[in-house]
Amino acid sequence: MNTLERTLIEKAGYAHGWENVRESTPERVVMFSARHKAEVQVTPGTTPMVWQVTFPKGPPTAEIARSLPEQFQGDGTFQGAGEASLGRLLRRSAELAMSLPNQAADLYAAEVAKLDANPPSTTEVLALVKQRRGQDLFRQALMDYWGGACAITGIDVPELLRASHAKPWARCETDQERLNAFNGFLLCSHIDALFDCGLMTFDELGTAVFSPRLDIEILTRLAINQPIKLRWLTAEHSPFLAWHRENLFQKHKSPEYS
Template sequence: MNPLQRTLLEKIGNDNGFEHIMASAPDGVMLASARHPNRVLLTLKHGAYHAIFHTNSVSLLPELQRNFAAQYEAQSFRLASEAALAGLLRRAASLSRALPNQAENDYQQAVLRELTALAPTLAGTEVERMVRQRLGQSKFRDAMLDYWGGACAVTGVALPAVLRASHAKPWAECASDAERLDVFNGLLLSANLDALFDRFLISFDEQGSMLLAPALAGIDLQPLGLAPGMKLRWLNPLHQPYLAQHRARLRQHRTDLV
């Protein structure tokens, strides 16, 4: 790999979420980021780009393999073009910011900064509780946008202004900040679906197909934005425990598929 090719790899990394050069060698470059803990080794061999991720996350590689299955081989992603490499790095950076426990770490740092600026007498008061909830909900939404690629988990609508970060296990019922900020404890949904999901009027089965609560029986579903066959665009096994709890809250013993 010549110096021009190495510079190109560094620029692609910098533009797509891996802005720091950790090491450079004749056959590759190791890149990292200040916004997440994951690293990637990029090489150029036989006219193709190769990316090997170094991560402690149990979720990153499975998520990337779903999106880039055809490019994955022997612990490495093989990309045929600069655009394809940029797309992989961009998705990896988004996931790295969203997956546990990076969202929680970002939240704790934001809380510390904001509480430090408050008067000491406000510690432990309603003001602190409101600060924590506001920052937590903001960080959760950011993580959900990153994880779902800025599009509704069901419809694929990619208009952030109408998307809501919906908790499967409600915020107030979560046992810890880790649960509240877990990207798998909820879905990114368009506003109409969020309202229904938040009220336990819709949920999703183990395969991601939409379920209806009994209160919707006999109601014209079209004005609610519901249609036959609606389902999640994908479903990670880590969603399952939260969705199981959510399904249990539906107000009927027997739930019908849309």
């Protein structure tokens, strides 16, 4: 790669979540970020301005390939054909690196340590501050993982989106569980309300299942046309959804039996 190509790669990295350069030679450019633990390596392709991209350190290849199948070359390698194509790949991989597998939990642990060293006036305030910060980090992890768009509709207006836990914050046993990006979905507010209170869940294939308490008239008024389905679903989501179906989903018509 010539100097111009390396400059374009470094510029794209800086603009899309890879602001530090570890190595820049004619053979490869290696970049990383202080905001996540991943590393990306860009090497020359068969023609100028076409590059081969690999991730020696996370995020999971399958997650990137799901988002950008047209750039996946197999064997963990992606292709960036031009600056715009490379930018899309770097941006999506950085989003995933900042959400998976436990980035939010690691950030939360560091912030909690600072809070514990210099706590607010009361233990109640400290607990509230910790929970709010944890929920903020969880939302950001879901925003990154789902690309800033609803997991069902694809609507990308942040004000309309909610970070919805499958296994609620209070029911989780550890912060790793609470802040796991697979323990929840980024949902439009009305869908979030249904999921949060157990009037809706998802089956093993990611298709929405509605409580018998919601008849077709209610769903029509909510402008929900069945079936609706998650844009994708991974194996890592499964145990959290199984918990939701078993413990929160309202299986009966009367709430007292749910």
